[in-house]
Amino acid sequence: MIENLSESSNDSNATSSLETNWSVVINDATAEKLNDYICNSIPKSSAYQTNHELYCRFCLDLSRHKMKQQLRQCNQPQCPVKFNVLLCEKKDIGSIAQKLEHNHFLSDYYNNYNGLPEKVKTVIKNLINTNPKLIPRQIRTYLNNNSDKLGIDDLPFNFDQVVTFFYRYKDSLAPKKNKIEDVERYLGDHLYFATIEPNTPFFFGFSTDGRPQPAPIIGNGSANNPVRIYATTLKLLQLNCNSDNQDLTLFHIDGTYKITIENYPLLVFGRSSPNRTLYPIAFGIISKEEKEDFIHFYESIKLLCRHFNINLRICFLMQDAQSACATAAMQCFPNVVILMCWFHLKQCIKRNTVEYVYKKHGYKKYSGIRNDTG
Ligand SMILES: [Zn+2]
Ligand SMILES: [Zn+2]
Numbered sequence: 001m002i003e004n005l006s007e008s009s010n011d012s013n014a015t016s017s018l019e020t021n022w023s024v025v026i027n028d029a030t031a032e033k034l035n036d037y038i039c040n041s042i043p044k045s046s047a048y049q050t051n052h053e054l055y056c057r058f059c060l061d062l063s064r065h066k067m068k069q070q071l072r073q074c075n076q077p078q079c080p081v082k083f084n085v086l087l088c089e090k091k092d093i094g095s096i097a098q099k100l101e102h103n104h105f106l107s108d109y110y111n112n113y114n115g116l117p118e119k120v121k122t123v124i125k126n127l128i129n130t131n132p133k134l135i136p137r138q139i140r141t142y143l144n145n146n147s148d149k150l151g152i153d154d155l156p157f158n159f160d161q162v163v164t165f166f167y168r169y170k171d172s173l174a175p176k177k178n179k180i181e182d183v184e185r186y187l188g189d190h191l192y193f194a195t196i197e198p199n200t201p202f203f204f205g206f207s208t209d210g211r212p213q214p215a216p217i218i219g220n221g222s223a224n225n226p227v228r229i230y231a232t233t234l235k236l237l238q239l240n241c242n243s244d245n246q247d248l249t250l251f252h253i254d255g256t257y258k259i260t261i262e263n264y265p266l267l268v269f270g271r272s273s274p275n276r277t278l279y280p281i282a283f284g285i286i287s288k289e290e291k292e293d294f295i296h297f298y299e300s301i302k303l304l305c306r307h308f309n310i311n312l313r314i315c316f317l318m319q320d321a322q323s324a325c326a327t328a329a330m331q332c333f334p335n336v337v338i339l340m341c342w343f344h345l346k347q348c349i350k351r352n353t354v355e356y357v358y359k360k361h362g363y364k365k366y367s368g369i370r371n372d373t374g
Contacts, residue, residue, distance in 0.1 A: 022084060022097040028058075030092050034085060037096060038072070039112045043104075045072040045083060058088040058095075065090055076104045116161040120152055124162065125169060136163045180218055187216040187229065198235040205230035205284065205300040219287065227264060227287035230300055237304060240271045240281045243311035250339070252278060252318045253325060255289065265289060267297060272318075294328030302332065 026037050038045065053066035067088040074081040080100040087094035116124075120143070127139055140159055147153040191214065192202040205228045208214035219225035250272050255265035267284035282301055286293045305312040314333040318341050319325050326338045 022099050024095055024097045025083075027095045029094055029096075031087055031089070031094060034087060034094050034096060038083075038085070040110055042074070042083070042112075043079075043102065043106070043110060044075045044112045045081075046075055047072050054086070056088045056090070057086070058093045059091055067094070074102060076102070079103055116157050116165050117152070117155040119150075120155060120157055120162070121165060121169075123150055123152065124165060128166070128169060128173075136166045139166060180220070183229075184216045184218055187218070188214070191216070192234075196234065198238070199233055201231050201233050203229060203231050204304060205296070221264075221287040223288065226293060227285065228293070228296055228300075229286075230282055230284040230297065232282040232301075232304070234308065236279075236281050237308060237310055240279050241301075241305050241310045241312040243313045250316045250318055251281075251314050252341075253329075254320060254341075269297070269301065289322070289324060291324045291328045291331075294325045295332060298328060298332035 026034065029037070047070050049069075049071040052069040052071075054069050056065050056067040058067065059065070065088075067086055070085040070087075072083040072085060074083075079102055081102050082099045084097045084099070085094065086096075123143065124139055127134055127142065136159075140162055143150070143152065143162070187203045187206070190201065190203050191208075192204065196202060203216070206216045206218055208216050218229065219227050221227045251270070252272060253267065253269050255267050257263065257265050264285050264287050267286060268280055269282045269284070270278050270280040272278045282297075284297050286297065302312060304310075314329070314336050316337050316339060317329050317333070318339045319329070320341060329336055329338060
């Protein structure tokens with residue numbers, strides 16, 4: 001589930017070749033300078049390997065931290081040039097090295113921007129700052145009606161780019177404070193109560209202080225004090241967990257990452273119908289993914305079902321190859337058959353063979369396999 005690209009192979013790949021035939025073309029530059037270089041100083045190129053994390057070589061302090069690596073290739077057909085872009089985000093310092101020479105005409109200046117033009121970004125930022133309640137559609141109307149005045153009438157961009165930038169910028173403005181008391185208060189205001197409307201989400205799975213107006217107690221995320229927050233609605237449980245015709249029902253569990261600020265995985269538990277629609281049943285945020293965490297998740301759902309007189313029986317469960325999750329399911333649902341998802345199987349083959357092929361046989365075979373495995 002978690003990207004696990006082997007550090008050493010990755011490292012040797014970049015460093016050994018750096019020593020032989022990579023030459024540094026820009027050094028000690030900020031992320032912005034690196035981006036300018038890629039957009040203005042070299043022919044259009046595209047990243048073919050990205051977000052590889054290596055230990056930082058720019059910082060001389062002893063705190064071992066990761067830097068980002070991106071490998072790019074010149075887009076001109078048959079041109080052998082590659083670029084190795086390194087960036088330490090901690091100190092905003094990076095470099096670009098080039099391998100081999102271009103075999104085509106080179107110009108002094110390029111315009112390789114394919115994102116939203118800076119000028120349009122500035123206009124949108126100003127709009128959001130002065131009118132925080134604007135929605136993307138209103139921004140589009142404003143841009144369209146004032147393109148002459150704003151001097152953006154000949155810039156290429158589309159509405160999707162405006163929407164993406166709009167939300168990214170809004171996100172960056174949101175305060176990143178993440179106080180546990182605020183979370184507990186929020187959960188406390190959204191607990192189950194006897195007259196709750198069936199479509200209203202409520203939270204469960206954590207302990208409370210046991211008072212008549214219970215206050216949730218959330219762990220600090222350490223090994224002995226994990227964070228476990230689950231959510232569902234009465235309607236979702238009643239519709240999807242009842243044992244009528246459940247012999248043929250396929251249940252699913254998977255986790256998704258990089259959604260929460262703390263990088264805790266978001267678990268999704270659901271069932272699918274024969275026409276391949278997935279119906280979510282419960283969501284969970286957990287701070288670690290060991291057997292006991294999955295057991296806790298499943299047992300909390302079972303407990304709820306018992307409480308609401310819903311007869312949950314799971315015969316088939318689809319998941320990725322995570323053994324902690326499978327062991328937990330077998331313990332909580334005796335006789336369950338664990339199935340492995342085709343997508344995850346392909347993903348696993350890809351992850352474990354592609355790196356190897358790339359190193360042994362080069363880029364062409366590598367991209368072939370990458371395409372075959374989707
Ligand atoms: Zn660094
Ligand atoms: Zn080239």
